[in-house]
Amino acid sequence: MIVEARKAKFSEPLKLKGGATLPEFEIAYETYGELNAARSNAVLVCHALNASHHVAGTYADKPDDVGWWDNMVGPGKPLDTNRFFVVGSNYIGSCFGSTGPTSPNPATGKAWGADFPVVTVEDWVAAQARLADRLGIERFAAVMGGSIGAMQALQWSLSFPQRVRHAIVIAATPQLSAQNIAFNEVARQAIMTDPDFHGGHYYEKGVVPRRGLRIARMIGHITYLSDDAMMEKFGRLLRGKSAPGYDFNVDFEIESYLRYQGDKFADYFDANTYLRITKALDYYDPAADFGGDLAAAMARAQANFLVVSFTSDWRFASSRSRAIVKALLDNRRVLSYLEIDAPQGHDAFLMDDARYIGALRAYFGNIEL
Amino acid sequence: MTETEHIARWVVPGARVLDLGCGDGTLLRHLWQTRQAPGYGVEIDDAQVLECIRNDVNVLQMDLEDGLSAFQDGSFDYVVLSETLQTIHHQEALLREMLRVGREAIVSFPNFGFWRARLQIAVGGHMPVSKELPYQWYDTPNVHHCTLVDFEDLCAKLEIRVLERLVLREGKPVSLLPNLLGSLAVYRVSA
DSSP states (O other): OEEOOEEEEEOSOEEOTTSOEESOEEEEEEEESOOOTTSOOEEEEEOOTTOOSOOSSEETTBTTOOOTTTTTEETTSSEETTTOEEEEEOOTTOSSSSSOTTSBOTTTSSBOGGGSOOOOHHHHHHHHHHHHHHTTOSSBSEEEEETHHHHHHHHHHHHOGGGBSEEEEESOOSSOOHHHHHHHHHHHHHHHTSTTOGGGOOTTTTOOOHHHHHHHHHHHHHHHSOHHHHHHHHTTOBSSOSSOOSSSSOOBHHHHHHHHHHHHHHHHOOHHHHHHHHHHHHHOOTTGGGTTOHHHHHTTOOSEEEEEEETTOOSSOHHHHHHHHHHHHHTTOOEEEEEEOOSSOGGGGGSOOHHHHHHHHHHHHTOOO | OOHHHHHHHHSOTTOOEEEETOTTSHHHHHHHHHHOOOEEEEEOOHHHHHHHHHTTOOEEEOOGGGOSTTSOTTOEEEEEEESOGGGOSOHHHHHHHHHHHEEEEEEEEEBTTSHHHHHIIIIIOSOOOOSSSOSOTTTOSOOOOBOHHHHHHHHHHTTOEEEEEEEEETTEEOOSSHHHHOSEEEEEEEO
16 A cells, blocks of 8 residues: 655644643644545544554555554555545654654744643644544544554543544553653653753754663663563573673673664654653543543543453553543443453554454444444 | 343343353343343453454453452343353352342353253263263363252352242253253342
8 A cells, every 4th residue: 555644734723731832733644545425434543652644554655664553554454444544643742744843933943842842642632633624524433542542542532522433442541650650751861861962952953862862762662562572582692692791782682672772763763752752641641630530531432442451561551451441331331342462562552463453353344334 | 042032031121231251242232132231241262252343242351250340339230141150260259249230140050950960970970061061071161060959059148039040951941840950040130
């Protein structure tokens, strides 16, 4: 499937949850398939931390640049683009095309940098709703996402209950735990204490806080994999040597892998974006306005839900998904919950587990258009 | 008539149903189609959960042994445990939980007192293997078999009231010597 990235510009200011206002913004997005005459077949796919609107397919000029959920979305795939009109949208604050810290600030003409406001999951959803309006989608057949994408799917069901028929919430949590926030804070500290960070104004200095970004990514990566998956993949294998070096160079394969992931990430990801996304995660807590009562918070939701968790996910453990399930049961929502015994950890939501992929195929197959 | 159809006759139209160990969701689908009774199924087996999704039945992949803490008190009219009782380790706890979340419970199980089972042990000297109990002793998921009388004794101990009892053999009701001639028992009980 050859796809094309597009941008939509919105000149109406967007009031953000944190109090700031974005005077104008752009959203980078892609669409696959055709919106039907009844406009009843649209599915919004929300992405996680380091992904983008490039959900599936490849670009004509970049045949190797395959979308991040290409095993899930496309012609004949579980989310079948022969049947559904799929929208992938990049959240605001990102560094992949939607307005974010690297975009020009209309007030100064220079990049926003450190002055770009802190955005929230609620803000992302509000911005996506403008895109839906622009595309003529009054009501999504489904809003779907994994991890941070799942938070957006959940929030869609709360911000716009009438506009979501099915919410597909995968590897989710209704709020970060203290441990989750702690990992985010370590990552942020790594970035902010990098001498090249310059309080977020590093673009004008022509530098990138690479050391901080690398460490942030290395920490993040540890939380995406299960202990078992890491042991299975790397074990205690040594990297290119038959005996330990008794020094501080790379000894183990896992060290090499983390350094590689860190370097790759520092090449393409923006530090100011990383700070903002981790903050958006930390702040997300739909129950906060209801005295911590998630069931009361979920009372607004009208959608049918499919909640999926993975037993080896310790970042957003199955117990966190079961809290969402309980809140939905308390509200007597139409709901199915899958707890898949997959070994990969948090990243399992991107993998080809036959039970998971099969269930999503069956679920989408039953969505009436 | 199938067990599903027998159970459906007990369910009041529009009632809310929780089906524990719901398999592929046949009962829930039948109750929705014939009784407009909405509900949820609980199932642990991956393949069965997938069938439930295919059948467009609300299914929750959970382990019954972990209890029913996901469900509020009195949130269902009926909690069904169909041919699953014998696979549970903590029957007493589960029966109490069923009557906490449901107004009534519907419980069915293969009758270990059925004459064929008795005969296989008494004469053949083997653990019974039959249509209702198709497993060998070493590969069976069944850990706690009981007879009609055993179950009724447990109900008495837990102060559970038996509202209705149906004993079946080949899908047909058995009224004469049910603990001997019935292969499947279905009870409707309340606290």
